[in-house]
Amino acid sequence: MPELPEVEVTRRGLAVLLGRRVTDVVVRTGRLRYPLPGDLIGQIGGKALTDIGRRGKYLLLALGAGHLLIHLGMSGNLRLVAAAEAPARHDHLDVVFGRTVLRLRDPRRFGAVLWLEGDPATHPLLARLGPEPLARGFTAGRLAAALARRRTAIKPALMDSRVVVGVGNIYASESLFRAGIDPRQPAARVTAAQLAKLVSAIKDTLRAAIRAGGSSLRDYVQAEGDLGGFQRRHQVYGRAGEPCRRCGTLVRCLRQTGRATYYCPRCQK
DNA sequence: ATGTGACCCTGGATGC
DNA sequence: TGCATCCAGGGTCACA
Numbered sequence: 136m137p138e139l140p141e142v143e144v145t146r147r148g149l150a151v152l153l154g155r156r157v158t159d160v161v162v163r164t165g166r167l168r169y170p171l172p173g174d175l176i177g178q179i180g181g182k183a184l185t186d187i188g189r190r191g192k193y194l195l196l197a198l199g200a201g202h203l204l205i206h207l208g209m210s211g212n213l214r215l216v217a218a219a220e221a222p223a224r225h226d227h228l229d230v231v232f233g234r235t236v237l238r239l240r241d242p243r244r245f246g247a248v249l250w251l252e253g254d255p256a257t258h259p260l261l262a263r264l265g266p267e268p269l270a271r272g273f274t275a276g277r278l279a280a281a282l283a284r285r286r287t288a289i290k291p292a293l294m295d296s297r298v299v300v301g302v303g304n305i306y307a308s309e310s311l312f313r314a315g316i317d318p319r320q321p322a323a324r325v326t327a328a329q330l331a332k333l334v335s336a337i338k339d340t341l342r343a344a345i346r347a348g349g350s351s352l353r354d355y356v357q358a359e360g361d362l363g364g365f366q367r368r369h370q371v372y373g374r375a376g377e378p379c380r381r382c383g384t385l386v387r388c389l390r391q392t393g394r395a396t397y398y399c400p401r402c403q404k
Numbered sequence: 405a406t407g408t409g410a411c412c413c414t415g416g417a418t419g420c
Numbered sequence: 421t422g423c424a425t426c427c428a429g430g431g432t433c434a435c436a
Contacts, residue, residue, distance in 0.1 A: 138429055168412075168431075192430075209430050210414075225414080243413045245430060260431095287407060296431085303429055352429065353416080372429095392408060395427085 137207040139192060139268065139301025140344035141355050141363065145213050146189045148358025149196075152215070155232040156183045157198065164227035167241060168208065171228065172250040179203060179230070179250070190255070191264050191300030201252045203230070204260070208245030210354040214238050242354060265297045268337050273299060275330040282322040282330075289325050290318035291392045293337075302337060305350055305372045308397045310337040312371045317403045318396045319389075343368070371397035 137145070160176040172178060179198045186197035194213075196203040205213065216236050222229070228239040228248060239248065251258055265281060266273045281298045282289075292298055293307045302310065311318050313336035316329050325333070349355060349363030352373075356362060366373075370380055375388035379399040389396050 141429070206430080208413095209428070211429095241413095242415070243428090243430095245412070247431095285406075291407090294430090305429060350429070355429070393410090 137192060137211065137349070137355055138303035138306050138344075140306070140341055140365065141349035142189055142192050142194060142207065142301070143345050144349045144357055144363065145207075146187050146194055149187050149213065149215070149237065152184050152232055152235065152237065153187065154183060154185070155235070156181060157230060158233050159229070159231035161222075161229040161231065162227070163222065163229075164244070167227065167244045168206070168247040169249060171248050175250065184232070188255075190261050191267070191296060192303075193261065195251075195255050201250060202255045204247065204249040204251050204255065204258070205239065206247040208241055208243060208247070210243040211239065211241035211246035212354055212356050213358060214240070214356060214360055215358050240354075263297060265295075265299045268299050268301055268341055273334065273338075275327060275334045278330050278334055279327060282325065285322040287322055288319050288391055289316060289322045289333075290396050291394070292322035294394070299337070301341070304394050305369070306337070306340055306344065308372045309370055310340045312397075312399060312403060313340055315403055318391065318398050371399060373397065 157179045162171050162175060165171055182199035184196055184198055188195040192206060194205040216238050218234050218236050225242040226238055226240050230237040255261055266277060282292055285292055290307050290311060293302050314333040316325060316333060344350060344365040347363060347365035348357055350366040351362040352366060371386050374386045375397060377386055379386055379402060382401050384399055384401040386397055387400055
Protein backbone atom coordinates (compact mmCIF):
# COMPACT_ATOMS: atom_id res chain seq x y z
CA MET A 136 0.00 0.00 0.00
CA PRO A 137 2.07 2.75 1.19
CA GLU A 138 4.58 4.30 -1.11
CA LEU A 139 6.46 7.46 -0.28
CA PRO A 140 3.43 9.80 -0.46
CA GLU A 141 1.35 7.70 1.91
CA VAL A 142 4.22 7.34 4.37
CA GLU A 143 4.91 11.07 4.19
CA VAL A 144 1.24 11.96 4.74
CA THR A 145 1.23 9.62 7.71
CA ARG A 146 4.42 11.20 9.04
CA ARG A 147 2.93 14.68 8.88
CA GLY A 148 -0.24 13.48 10.55
CA LEU A 149 1.70 12.28 13.57
CA ALA A 150 3.18 15.70 14.34
CA VAL A 151 0.65 16.27 17.11
CA LEU A 152 2.57 13.68 19.12
CA LEU A 153 5.82 15.66 19.12
CA GLY A 154 7.02 16.38 22.64
CA ARG A 155 4.69 13.85 24.23
CA ARG A 156 5.91 10.93 26.29
CA VAL A 157 5.25 7.23 25.86
CA THR A 158 3.12 6.05 28.76
CA ASP A 159 2.51 2.47 27.65
CA VAL A 160 3.06 -0.04 24.88
CA VAL A 161 0.72 -2.85 23.90
CA VAL A 162 2.03 -5.60 21.64
CA ARG A 163 -0.72 -7.92 20.39
CA THR A 164 1.23 -9.70 17.65
CA GLY A 165 4.75 -10.88 18.28
CA ARG A 166 5.87 -11.04 14.71
CA LEU A 167 5.47 -8.95 11.57
CA ARG A 168 8.21 -9.23 8.94
CA TYR A 169 10.58 -9.50 11.89
CA PRO A 170 9.89 -10.31 15.54
CA LEU A 171 8.85 -7.19 17.42
CA PRO A 172 11.32 -5.87 19.99
CA GLY A 173 11.02 -8.02 23.09
CA ASP A 174 11.15 -5.21 25.64
CA LEU A 175 9.65 -2.27 23.82
CA ILE A 176 8.19 -0.68 26.94
CA GLY A 177 11.57 -0.89 28.60
CA GLN A 178 13.18 0.76 25.61
CA ILE A 179 10.73 3.60 24.93
CA GLY A 180 8.60 3.87 28.07
CA GLY A 181 8.72 7.38 29.54
CA LYS A 182 10.65 8.80 26.60
CA ALA A 183 9.54 11.89 24.72
CA LEU A 184 8.99 11.86 20.96
CA THR A 185 11.43 14.47 19.70
CA ASP A 186 11.33 13.96 15.94
CA ILE A 187 9.40 12.06 13.27
CA GLY A 188 11.60 11.38 10.28
CA ARG A 189 11.28 9.39 7.10
CA ARG A 190 13.80 7.60 4.93
CA GLY A 191 12.19 6.17 1.81
CA LYS A 192 9.19 4.23 3.07
CA TYR A 193 10.60 3.89 6.58
CA LEU A 194 9.33 6.05 9.42
CA LEU A 195 11.79 6.93 12.18
CA LEU A 196 10.38 8.05 15.51
CA ALA A 197 13.09 9.60 17.67
CA LEU A 198 12.54 8.55 21.28
CA GLY A 199 15.32 9.39 23.70
CA ALA A 200 18.64 8.27 22.27
CA GLY A 201 17.13 5.74 19.84
CA HIS A 202 14.66 5.46 17.00
CA LEU A 203 11.57 3.35 16.55
CA LEU A 204 11.64 2.25 12.92
CA ILE A 205 8.26 1.48 11.38
CA HIS A 206 7.61 0.13 7.87
CA LEU A 207 4.03 -0.29 6.72
CA GLY A 208 4.68 -3.08 4.25
CA MET A 209 1.90 -3.63 1.74
CA SER A 210 -1.16 -3.23 3.93
CA GLY A 211 -0.12 -1.27 7.01
CA ASN A 212 -1.48 1.97 8.40
CA LEU A 213 -0.87 4.09 11.46
CA ARG A 214 -3.70 5.95 13.11
CA LEU A 215 -4.14 8.19 16.10
CA VAL A 216 -7.03 6.94 18.18
CA ALA A 217 -8.49 7.63 21.60
CA ALA A 218 -7.23 5.38 24.35
CA ALA A 219 -10.74 4.05 24.85
CA GLU A 220 -11.12 2.82 21.29
CA ALA A 221 -11.19 -0.96 21.22
CA PRO A 222 -8.61 -2.59 18.97
CA ALA A 223 -9.78 -4.47 15.90
CA ARG A 224 -8.44 -7.48 14.07
CA HIS A 225 -4.89 -6.92 12.81
CA ASP A 226 -4.23 -4.06 15.24
CA HIS A 227 -0.82 -5.36 16.24
CA LEU A 228 0.77 -2.57 18.23
CA ASP A 229 -0.24 0.44 20.34
CA VAL A 230 2.22 3.08 21.41
CA VAL A 231 0.32 4.99 24.06
CA PHE A 232 0.90 8.71 24.60
CA GLY A 233 -1.45 9.40 27.50
CA ARG A 234 -4.95 9.74 26.08
CA THR A 235 -3.77 9.34 22.48
CA VAL A 236 -2.75 6.01 21.03
CA LEU A 237 -0.60 5.46 17.96
CA ARG A 238 -2.06 2.25 16.56
CA LEU A 239 -0.48 0.06 13.89
CA ARG A 240 -2.77 -2.09 11.78
CA ASP A 241 -1.34 -4.43 9.17
CA PRO A 242 -3.47 -7.34 7.89
CA ARG A 243 -0.75 -8.95 5.79
CA ARG A 244 1.98 -8.37 8.36
CA PHE A 245 4.59 -7.46 5.78
CA GLY A 246 5.43 -4.39 7.86
CA ALA A 247 8.18 -4.03 10.42
CA VAL A 248 8.81 -2.46 13.81
CA LEU A 249 12.37 -2.29 15.09
CA TRP A 250 14.16 -0.45 17.87
CA LEU A 251 17.37 1.18 16.64
CA GLU A 252 20.12 2.50 18.83
CA GLY A 253 22.78 4.72 17.30
CA ASP A 254 22.70 6.35 13.89
CA PRO A 255 19.73 4.97 11.91
CA ALA A 256 21.49 5.71 8.62
CA THR A 257 24.00 2.97 9.37
CA HIS A 258 21.38 0.31 10.00
CA PRO A 259 21.50 -2.46 7.36
CA LEU A 260 17.94 -1.73 6.24
CA LEU A 261 18.78 1.92 5.52
CA ALA A 262 22.48 1.96 4.72
CA ARG A 263 22.17 0.99 1.06
CA LEU A 264 19.18 3.08 0.14
CA GLY A 265 19.41 5.40 -2.85
CA PRO A 266 18.56 9.10 -2.95
CA GLU A 267 15.34 10.66 -1.72
CA PRO A 268 13.34 11.58 -4.83
CA LEU A 269 12.16 14.91 -3.41
CA ALA A 270 15.65 16.01 -2.38
CA ARG A 271 17.63 18.45 -4.50
CA GLY A 272 20.32 15.83 -4.88
CA PHE A 273 18.02 13.62 -6.95
CA THR A 274 18.95 14.79 -10.43
CA ALA A 275 18.94 13.42 -13.96
CA GLY A 276 22.70 13.03 -13.72
CA ARG A 277 22.51 10.97 -10.57
CA LEU A 278 19.69 8.86 -12.00
CA ALA A 279 21.71 8.28 -15.18
CA ALA A 280 24.64 7.06 -13.12
CA ALA A 281 22.43 4.68 -11.16
CA LEU A 282 20.90 3.25 -14.33
CA ALA A 283 24.06 2.93 -16.40
CA ARG A 284 24.75 -0.64 -17.52
CA ARG A 285 21.45 -1.84 -16.13
CA ARG A 286 19.80 -4.14 -18.60
CA THR A 287 16.44 -4.41 -16.89
CA ALA A 288 13.49 -2.30 -18.00
CA ILE A 289 13.12 1.22 -16.66
CA LYS A 290 9.98 0.48 -14.65
CA PRO A 291 11.37 -2.28 -12.42
CA ALA A 292 14.62 -0.29 -12.18
CA LEU A 293 12.69 2.68 -10.77
CA MET A 294 11.30 0.41 -8.07
CA ASP A 295 14.80 -0.64 -6.98
CA SER A 296 15.45 1.22 -3.72
CA ARG A 297 19.16 1.47 -4.55
CA VAL A 298 18.26 3.62 -7.57
CA VAL A 299 15.77 5.87 -5.81
CA VAL A 300 13.68 5.28 -2.68
CA GLY A 301 9.96 5.49 -2.20
CA VAL A 302 8.76 4.89 -5.76
CA GLY A 303 6.55 1.81 -5.68
CA ASN A 304 4.24 0.14 -8.13
CA ILE A 305 1.66 2.92 -8.44
CA TYR A 306 4.00 5.87 -8.73
CA ALA A 307 6.45 4.10 -11.04
CA SER A 308 3.68 3.64 -13.61
CA GLU A 309 2.30 7.13 -13.00
CA SER A 310 5.68 8.83 -13.28
CA LEU A 311 6.58 7.03 -16.50
CA PHE A 312 3.26 8.06 -18.00
CA ARG A 313 3.84 11.65 -17.02
CA ALA A 314 7.31 11.53 -18.56
CA GLY A 315 6.07 9.82 -21.73
CA ILE A 316 8.46 6.88 -21.37
CA ASP A 317 7.66 3.28 -22.32
CA PRO A 318 8.02 1.18 -19.13
CA ARG A 319 9.66 -1.60 -21.18
CA GLN A 320 12.52 0.55 -22.38
CA PRO A 321 15.88 -0.78 -21.13
CA ALA A 322 16.96 1.40 -18.21
CA ALA A 323 20.40 2.19 -19.58
CA ARG A 324 18.96 3.29 -22.92
CA VAL A 325 16.68 5.98 -21.57
CA THR A 326 18.10 9.19 -23.02
CA ALA A 327 19.37 12.12 -20.99
CA ALA A 328 16.44 14.23 -22.18
CA GLN A 329 14.01 11.53 -21.09
CA LEU A 330 15.72 11.21 -17.71
CA ALA A 331 15.37 14.93 -17.14
CA LYS A 332 11.65 14.63 -17.81
CA LEU A 333 11.46 11.54 -15.63
CA VAL A 334 13.07 13.21 -12.63
CA SER A 335 10.62 16.08 -12.90
CA ALA A 336 7.74 13.66 -13.38
CA ILE A 337 8.66 11.67 -10.28
CA LYS A 338 8.93 14.79 -8.14
CA ASP A 339 5.70 16.26 -9.52
CA THR A 340 3.77 13.00 -9.15
CA LEU A 341 4.91 12.39 -5.58
CA ARG A 342 4.23 15.98 -4.53
CA ALA A 343 0.77 15.92 -6.05
CA ALA A 344 0.01 12.64 -4.30
CA ILE A 345 1.15 14.04 -0.97
CA ARG A 346 -1.06 17.11 -1.47
CA ALA A 347 -4.00 14.81 -2.19
CA GLY A 348 -3.40 12.80 0.98
CA GLY A 349 -1.97 9.74 -0.79
CA SER A 350 -3.69 6.93 -2.68
CA SER A 351 -6.21 4.86 -0.74
CA LEU A 352 -6.84 1.56 -2.48
CA ARG A 353 -7.67 -0.96 0.20
CA ASP A 354 -5.92 -0.52 3.52
CA TYR A 355 -4.34 2.90 3.60
CA VAL A 356 -5.77 5.73 5.68
CA GLN A 357 -4.24 8.92 7.00
CA ALA A 358 -3.34 9.29 10.67
CA GLU A 359 -6.76 10.72 11.46
CA GLY A 360 -8.44 7.89 9.56
CA ASP A 361 -9.27 9.89 6.43
CA LEU A 362 -8.93 8.32 3.00
CA GLY A 363 -6.41 9.69 0.53
CA GLY A 364 -7.70 11.15 -2.71
CA PHE A 365 -4.96 10.62 -5.26
CA GLN A 366 -6.35 7.32 -6.56
CA ARG A 367 -9.04 9.36 -8.31
CA ARG A 368 -6.31 11.12 -10.26
CA HIS A 369 -4.34 8.08 -11.35
CA GLN A 370 -3.63 8.49 -15.05
CA VAL A 371 -2.89 4.83 -15.80
CA TYR A 372 -2.56 2.74 -12.62
CA GLY A 373 -5.51 0.39 -12.30
CA ARG A 374 -7.09 1.74 -15.51
CA ALA A 375 -6.45 -1.10 -18.00
CA GLY A 376 -9.03 -1.00 -20.80
CA GLU A 377 -10.08 2.54 -19.97
CA PRO A 378 -9.26 5.47 -22.25
CA CYS A 379 -6.05 7.40 -21.68
CA ARG A 380 -6.98 10.75 -20.15
CA ARG A 381 -4.64 12.48 -22.59
CA CYS A 382 -5.22 10.76 -25.95
CA GLY A 383 -8.12 8.33 -25.52
CA THR A 384 -6.13 5.23 -26.46
CA LEU A 385 -7.01 2.32 -24.19
CA VAL A 386 -4.64 1.93 -21.26
CA ARG A 387 -2.79 -1.39 -21.23
CA CYS A 388 -1.52 -3.63 -18.46
CA LEU A 389 1.50 -5.88 -18.62
CA ARG A 390 3.54 -7.79 -16.05
CA GLN A 391 7.13 -6.88 -15.25
CA THR A 392 9.08 -8.90 -12.69
CA GLY A 393 5.83 -10.08 -11.21
CA ARG A 394 4.22 -6.67 -10.86
CA ALA A 395 1.44 -5.11 -12.92
CA THR A 396 2.53 -2.18 -15.07
CA TYR A 397 0.01 0.21 -16.60
CA TYR A 398 0.80 2.46 -19.55
CA CYS A 399 -0.58 4.23 -22.57
CA PRO A 400 0.90 2.70 -25.73
CA ARG A 401 0.48 5.95 -27.63
CA CYS A 402 1.70 8.51 -25.08
CA GLN A 403 4.68 6.46 -23.89
CA LYS A 404 7.54 5.73 -26.30
C1' DA B 405 27.15 -8.23 -9.92
C1' DT B 406 22.50 -8.27 -12.11
C1' DG B 407 17.94 -10.23 -13.04
C1' DT B 408 14.05 -12.93 -11.96
C1' DG B 409 10.76 -15.75 -9.43
C1' DA B 410 9.31 -17.69 -4.93
C1' DC B 411 7.91 -16.40 -0.69
C1' DC B 412 6.18 -14.04 3.64
C1' DC B 413 0.45 -13.21 4.94
C1' DT B 414 -4.57 -12.03 4.80
C1' DG B 415 -8.60 -10.83 2.40
C1' DG B 416 -11.33 -9.40 -1.54
C1' DA B 417 -12.91 -10.40 -6.24
C1' DT B 418 -13.99 -13.64 -9.63
C1' DG B 419 -15.31 -17.97 -11.68
C1' DC B 420 -17.09 -22.65 -11.58
C1' DT C 421 -23.74 -21.39 -1.19
C1' DG C 422 -19.13 -23.23 -1.31
C1' DC C 423 -14.64 -23.80 -3.01
C1' DA C 424 -10.59 -22.82 -5.89
C1' DT C 425 -7.85 -19.48 -7.97
C1' DC C 426 -5.80 -15.14 -8.64
C1' DC C 427 -4.50 -10.67 -7.25
C1' DA C 428 -2.90 -6.75 -4.13
C1' DG C 429 0.78 0.09 -2.21
C1' DG C 430 6.85 -4.21 -0.31
C1' DG C 431 10.97 -6.34 0.52
C1' DT C 432 14.19 -10.33 1.08
C1' DC C 433 16.13 -14.47 -0.38
C1' DA C 434 17.81 -18.22 -3.38
C1' DC C 435 19.35 -19.23 -7.60
C1' DA C 436 20.32 -18.61 -12.65
